[in-house]
Amino acid sequence: MRRPSRYEFTIASPIGIVMFGLSIVAAGIAGAFHPAIRAFSAFVVSFPLLWIALTTLATLTAASALRSVRVKVPARMRAFGSFRLQCTLALRGFTFPAVGVLTNARFSMSGTAIDAGPSAEIPLLTGRLAGTSQWDVTTNRRGILFVGPFRTAIELPGSAVRVTGIFDKRHAITVLPATYHLQPFVDTLLAGRHAAAGRFEKLPTAIEEYVGVREYRPGDSPKLIHRTLSLRARDPGQFYVREFQDPTRDDVSLVLDTAQPLDGERDLHHYRLEKAICFVCALCRTFAARRLTVRFICQRGVADVVTLRLRPRDADLNRLEMELATIDLNGDRATLDRILLNEVRRYGAAVIFVSLRRHEEVEQQRLPMVTLTPDHVPVFTREVAVP
Numbered sequence: 001m002r003r004p005s006r007y008e009f010t011i012a013s014p015i016g017i018v019m020f021g022l023s024i025v026a027a028g029i030a031g032a033f034h035p036a037i038r039a040f041s042a043f044v045v046s047f048p049l050l051w052i053a054l055t056t057l058a059t060l061t062a063a064s065a066l067r068s069v070r071v072k073v074p075a076r077m078r079a080f081g082s083f084r085l086q087c088t089l090a091l092r093g094f095t096f097p098a099v100g101v102l103t104n105a106r107f108s109m110s111g112t113a114i115d116a117g118p119s120a121e122i123p124l125l126t127g128r129l130a131g132t133s134q135w136d137v138t139t140n141r142r143g144i145l146f147v148g149p150f151r152t153a154i155e156l157p158g159s160a161v162r163v164t165g166i167f168d169k170r171h172a173i174t175v176l177p178a179t180y181h182l183q184p185f186v187d188t189l190l191a192g193r194h195a196a197a198g199r200f201e202k203l204p205t206a207i208e209e210y211v212g213v214r215e216y217r218p219g220d221s222p223k224l225i226h227r228t229l230s231l232r233a234r235d236p237g238q239f240y241v242r243e244f245q246d247p248t249r250d251d252v253s254l255v256l257d258t259a260q261p262l263d264g265e266r267d268l269h270h271y272r273l274e275k276a277i278c279f280v281c282a283l284c285r286t287f288a289a290r291r292l293t294v295r296f297i298c299q300r301g302v303a304d305v306v307t308l309r310l311r312p313r314d315a316d317l318n319r320l321e322m323e324l325a326t327i328d329l330n331g332d333r334a335t336l337d338r339i340l341l342n343e344v345r346r347y348g349a350a351v352i353f354v355s356l357r358r359h360e361e362v363e364q365q366r367l368p369m370v371t372l373t374p375d376h377v378p379v380f381t382r383e384v385a386v387p
Contacts, residue, residue: 001067001092004152004165012160055158058096062125063154063163065095069130073147073171076322079178079278081387082138087150089122090130098125102153103133108146109175119153142274142325145173176321177274179385180282186380187290189370190252190350213240252287253343253351256280256298258331261356269329272356272374277324278384279377280354284320288312296320297339299331305339337363344369 072086087103101122107114122131139145148170155162213226216239229240256276261269280296287294287310294310306323310316343351344367351369355361360371372380 001069001090002167002169003067004063005149005168006166007063008164008166010162010164012155012162051158052160055156056160059098059154059156059159059161059163061095062091062098062156063165065091065093065127066098066125066152066154066165067092068150068167071147071150071169071171073173076174076176077139078176078387079142080138080140080384082136083173085135085137085147086132087134088130088132089125089152091125091127093127095127096156098154099123099156101125101131103150105135105147105150107137109139109141109143139175142175142177142277144326145175147171147173174322174325176325177278177281179387180278181382181385182279182282182286183380183382186283186286189352190287190292212243214243215239216241251292251294251350253295253297253346254280254283255336255339255343255351255353256296256327257336257354257356258299258327258329259333259336259356260329260331262333266329269356273327273329275374275377276354276356277327279372279381281321281324282381283352283354284310285317288317295343297343298327299335299339300327301330302332304330305335340364340367340369 067090069088069090070086071088072084074083077083085105087105089101089103091098102119103122104119105117107117117135117137120133120135122133125131137147148167150167151164152167153162153164213229216225220241224241226240226242230238233240258273260266284294284296289312291312293312296306296308296310298306300306308316308320308323310320340351340353351367353364353369353371355364355371355373358373358375360373364371
């Protein structure tokens with residue numbers, strides 16, 4: 001059990017103090033003019049004083065015995081999802097009970113406070129009876145969500161002070177990108193990605209895997225023509241070739257644009273980045289379902305380029321989502337152009353560039369790659385899943 005890091009003391013509601021002062025004045029006046037009721041006037045004055053002293057002592061004692069038993073938060077969640085936050089409190093040892101304990105929590109992300117949250121009431125806390133405050137929390141932002149500190153206020157009815165115990169410990173929750181479901185025709189981005197032509201370098205046929213057939217294109221090796229399907233084609237001039245894949249190579253190079261905007265529209269680029277991150281995550285998940293190997297590249301900061309090789313495994317996809325949870329607009333155009341040029345020069349892999357610019361740059365048009373602008377993201381997205 002954890003005790004509060006510090007306490008805050010505030011004066012109770014002034015209305016009770018004013019009413020108490022008026023009762024003393026009235027009792028004093030009545031006792032001065034009517035000696036017969038002087039004993040009753042003394043009781044009227046002494047009883048509120050005794051009550052205030054007793055409840056104030058009980059409030060201070062309960063606050064000193066307050067302990068945090070457990071805070072239940074998930075380790076990770078997805079954007080647009082929700083979870084139930086629970087904070088369990090108890091009083092240590094034999095002490096006065098606490099009635100009407102109010103608890104609230106502070107939420108922050110990227111150093112900015114989001115909301116203090118509503119207060120939840122625990123009706124009764126005793127030395128043998130713990131209580132739990134609960135909140136249903138929903139977040140629509142990707143990143144690291146911090147929950148805490150927790151503030152717990154104790155004020156028994158009639159107490160002269162309110163004691164607030166503050167638990168400074170913060171709990172971190174990784175908010176992963178939202179889940180996008182893509183259209184089935186997203187596979188058109190990878191049309192003809194495998195090798196059906198003769199290679200310049202000699203590779204043993206045994207290390208390549210047969211992955212399917214497609215229509216013949218100029219430059220394909222005639223040795224790879226699928227004779228059976230070609231003879232069954234309706235068009236006599238139509239041929240089909242077998243496709244093979246080298247399992248030691250990457251199928252797709254996926255580059256995410258994180259360069260800072262040059263036009264000053266940082267809020268617009270942040271919005272586009274959020275959509276692009278969710279789209280990239282869904283695209284990698286779709287390629288993994290097709291048993292493809294993806295090489296993901298993005299710039300995380302100055303001289304900090306992230307490169308992940310994602311195989312069709314859940315562990316690789318989880319690592320990608322954890323990385324995408326903290327990506328921001330910290331890149332630069334020179335590094336991005338160098339990354340694209342290096343990926344295009346790589347052997348055998350198709351290159352897909354997810355851009356944050358409205359139009360494709362002139363330098364990018366000269367490179368043999370697929371560029372997806374923010375207008376393409378809704379075209380390939382079918383729906384946004386809500387956890």
